[in-house]
Amino acid sequence: MPRGARPARARGAAARGVRGGPGRVRAHPRSLRAARRGGGRPRGALRRRRRRRAAPGRRSAARPGPPAALRRHRQGRPAQLQTRRGDPRARPTRRAPASAVRAPSRATACILQSAGPRGLLAPGAAADRAGTRPATALDVAWPRAVRLSFLLALAACAWPPSPACAAADYGSADALERALERLRSPEVEAGWVRVGPGPALREGDAGARVERLQRRLRAGGDYAGGPSGRFDAATDAALRRFQARHALETDGVVGGETLAALDVTRARRLRELESNLAARRAFEARAGPRFVLVNVPDYRLLVVEHGAATLRMRVAVGDEGWETPPIDEEIRALVLNPVWTLPATIVASDLAQKVRADPRHLEAKGFVVAARGDRTSRPVDPARIDWDDVDPKRFPYVVRQRPGPENLLGAIKFVFPNREDIYLHDTPDRDVFERPERGVSHGCIRLEDARELAVELLRETPGWSRDELERRIATGETQEVPLAKPVPVHLVYWTAWVAPDGTLQHRRDVYGDAVDPDTAPL
Structure with missing residues (x-):
């Protein structure tokens, strides 16, 4: 081809060049061989590359940015980091805006507190606290997948709740949920019977109503013996425990309010515990320290x-x-x-x-x-x-x-x-x-x-x-x-909670139909 003549337009990859890695472009080998033979001038990226190498004081050329598709992908996720390749400190080139970082809920905060004073630290957060390096957006916007994985593992391990999530004498929602599961068990269902109307029962009595009383107390976890039908000292102690759990007069006599509490149906107790459990979950999500x-x-x-x-x-x-x-x-x-x-x-x-x-x-x-x-x-x-x-x-x-x-x-x-x-x-x-x-x-x-x-x-x-x-x-x-x-x-x-000693406590619905535990805005 005569000197100065323009070469014919190449087609395909030879014209566009071949990518030699992320952010780098090299000319096609055919173009390089043609340039060495003097047959034509280097085009595009090769020409720009030679100019940058020839510039004084420049030891290496700055690489172009990532492809447009990757840029658009990263721009759509403002909390994602863009780091320079090979930078051991992983310093971000763009920080996430504050609006893009969601604060954890109070329920999540309670679980985070249960991990200890250092809690769930993002990578490098411990170094930040020690002052060895500045915080990055990664420390602020910890990936959701990592947080979710830890929460699932925490639930699987059945870690005890943080004291900050409990309400002191009223225990926690987790304890109430365990009591609800026990109430749903077939053993409790089989033993939950009504004592039935009749004269007051006290120590020394015997009969079918005493047997039903013992079965009912055993279903509630207050009595460990069998249904003998005799109101003995063990039955008296169990009845007093039942009365204490229901804030009744601990006189050891079945009558009046004690009989009414004993004869509450299991279905009503289930609804009561389910309602109180929902209320406790909502409370623990919004309660502070x-x-x-x-x-x-x-x-x-x-x-x-x-x-x-x-x-x-x-x-x-x-x-x-x-x-x-x-x-x-x-x-x-x-x-x-x-x-x-x-x-x-x-x-x-x-x-x-x-x-x-x-x-x-x-x-x-x-x-x-x-x-x-x-x-x-x-x-x-x-x-x-x-x-x-x-x-x-x-x-x-x-x-x-x-x-x-x-x-x-x-x-x-x-x-x-x-x-x-x-x-x-x-x-x-x-x-x-x-x-x-x-x-x-x-x-x-x-x-x-x-x-x-x-x-x-x-x-x-x-x-x-x-x-x-x-x-x-x-x-x-x-x-x-x-x-x-x-x-x-x-x-x-x-009206129901599990005390710190493990006893399931009940209180009377003082407002009756006015504020029913099943429908109250707890």
């Missing part, structure tokens, strides 16, 4: 921190018709020496009746009546009000109770937002806590020891101690104290 827990059917309050109870106390809850609703909120402030503004419904249903019986009741208990909408809150003479006809929807007055020893909110009120205007508060009525069943309020939670709860919640608020709390209360002035860190509060309705 520190919270206040009020279990309405158990009439108890716990302050739980990392799975252990730091404070326990008895409480009084709403009466039938004034049910305490399930609530998940945060206690944000305390009110010392609070003023109680009565809802119109309480004025109509309770206060008006007391005023009719004793016209001096308002003055004796520190109540003040003012016209609704009057910004000056000028007192209104109660004698001008027709207390025989109080309509809560059209009652034109506001009734408040001043701070003092007669105030039904006591010395402290714990505030958390909710539509039902429910809160925890102190009470001057101390006798209520001696009752076995304490559904007596209009929906709010009365506390056995409000001062202890206040000291516990103010622990992280600077400037507050037990002495300072007592000093502020002694002034008699109303004061709102915001917490430095809000504390979650959970009002729950659990």
